[in-house]
Amino acid sequence: MRLHRYFARKFLLTFLVILVIVATILASIDLMEEVGRFSGKGVGFRKMMQLTLLSAPRGLYEFLPLVMILSSLALFLGLARSSELVVTRALGWSAMRVLIAPVAVALLIGATAVTVFNPIVTSTSNWYEYLSTKYRNGVETTFSIGAEGLWLRQGTNDGQAVIHAASANASGSKFYDVTFTMFDGNGMPSERIEAASARLGVGYWEMEDAKIWSFTKTGNPEAVSQWHRSIRIPSTLTQERVAASIGSPSSVSFWDMRAHIAQLKRAGFSTRRQLVWLQTELALPLFLATMVLIGAAFTMRHARSGHTGLMVLFAILSGFALYSVRTFALILGENGQIPVLLAAWAPPSAGLLLAFGLILHLEDG
Numbered sequence: 001m002r003l004h005r006y007f008a009r010k011f012l013l014t015f016l017v018i019l020v021i022v023a024t025i026l027a028s029i030d031l032m033e034e035v036g037r038f039s040g041k042g043v044g045f046r047k048m049m050q051l052t053l054l055s056a057p058r059g060l061y062e063f064l065p066l067v068m069i070l071s072s073l074a075l076f077l078g079l080a081r082s083s084e085l086v087v088t089r090a091l092g093w094s095a096m097r098v099l100i101a102p103v104a105v106a107l108l109i110g111a112t113a114v115t116v117f118n119p120i121v122t123s124t125s126n127w128y129e130y131l132s133t134k135y136r137n138g139v140e141t142t143f144s145i146g147a148e149g150l151w152l153r154q155g156t157n158d159g160q161a162v163i164h165a166a167s168a169n170a171s172g173s174k175f176y177d178v179t180f181t182m183f184d185g186n187g188m189p190s191e192r193i194e195a196a197s198a199r200l201g202v203g204y205w206e207m208e209d210a211k212i213w214s215f216t217k218t219g220n221p222e223a224v225s226q227w228h229r230s231i232r233i234p235s236t237l238t239q240e241r242v243a244a245s246i247g248s249p250s251s252v253s254f255w256d257m258r259a260h261i262a263q264l265k266r267a268g269f270s271t272r273r274q275l276v277w278l279q280t281e282l283a284l285p286l287f288l289a290t291m292v293l294i295g296a297a298f299t300m301r302h303a304r305s306g307h308t309g310l311m312v313l314f315a316i317l318s319g320f321a322l323y324s325v326r327t328f329a330l331i332l333g334e335n336g337q338i339p340v341l342l343a344a345w346a347p348p349s350a351g352l353l354l355a356f357g358l359i360l361h362l363e364d365g
Helices: 002-038 045-062 064-081 084-090 100-137 239-247 254-267 272-282 284-299 308-334 340-362
Strands: 142-146 149-155 160-168 174-183 189-200 204-214 226-234
Touching: 002 045, 002 064, 002 100, 045 064, 045 100, 064 084, 064 100, 064 284, 064 308, 100 254, 100 272, 100 284, 174 204, 189 226, 254 272, 272 284, 272 308, 272 340, 284 308, 284 340, 308 340
Parallel strands: none
Antiparallel strands: 142 149, 149 160, 160 174, 174 189, 189 204, 204 226
């Protein structure tokens, strides 16, 4: 039991050290990108640093598999060089028994990442998108889906426009039972538009069967209201931005995803991408554990066996290959080519079995 605690503590400390190093590198790269993106737009260094800190968690979350395999390589290379693995074998421990603690820590880290770190990443990423759009374009745009329908907000030259729609088509280009509420620069409502449908074009909204109420004219707004079979108003939103907001599962936290999927179904959108993302998050602990086993499979050998650099290279290439297969499977799952569960769980499961087979062959075979 003491050895299990020792290996677990050593692996966790190694993981934390590598995590800090990777986070520092990613933050430095992000800061340089933000400086290049906003240096000519009057955005100060303090705001650039704020954007960097908000975007860093997303990059770190995506690099967790790489951090995990590097931690595994560092741990077992250190144990091999200090001959601790030889002593452990002399005590009668097999390679599989040595791996129990690191794999358990990897599963725990994966579960913590999904349940605790994922909501933090979602929050910081959404706030980053909000501030980045505001600094870049000078206007604010938001998108949300609730139980009562879809809500959007776009900036205009005169103020803000809040848009509500009961439903939309699958691509997010046409909305039905739409209500536009215009606000002036002082935050007061200036106009209201209700339409049977609204299509988002390039730089404009085209509404059909629309009725307009003006709150700036004197008299009863209903008495001066106007009806139009078709009308266009300017828009700062784009179809790509709306579709990305609808289809991007990363904008919703793990705990809210099931409710979000139900809301998308009620609004008429396809939820396959969200289902694939949800199952992928559930499979993340297993994927991280697989990365630990891949690193162990190539580096549990004694240091005097030679070819250490080549073994490390093989381990990293194997990890990247598994990551690529996982990404390809997710694309197939999102496009409906393979079932959702197969897309999310097959790559880590196959990698786990292959790593186990390799360990049994090389170490205990």
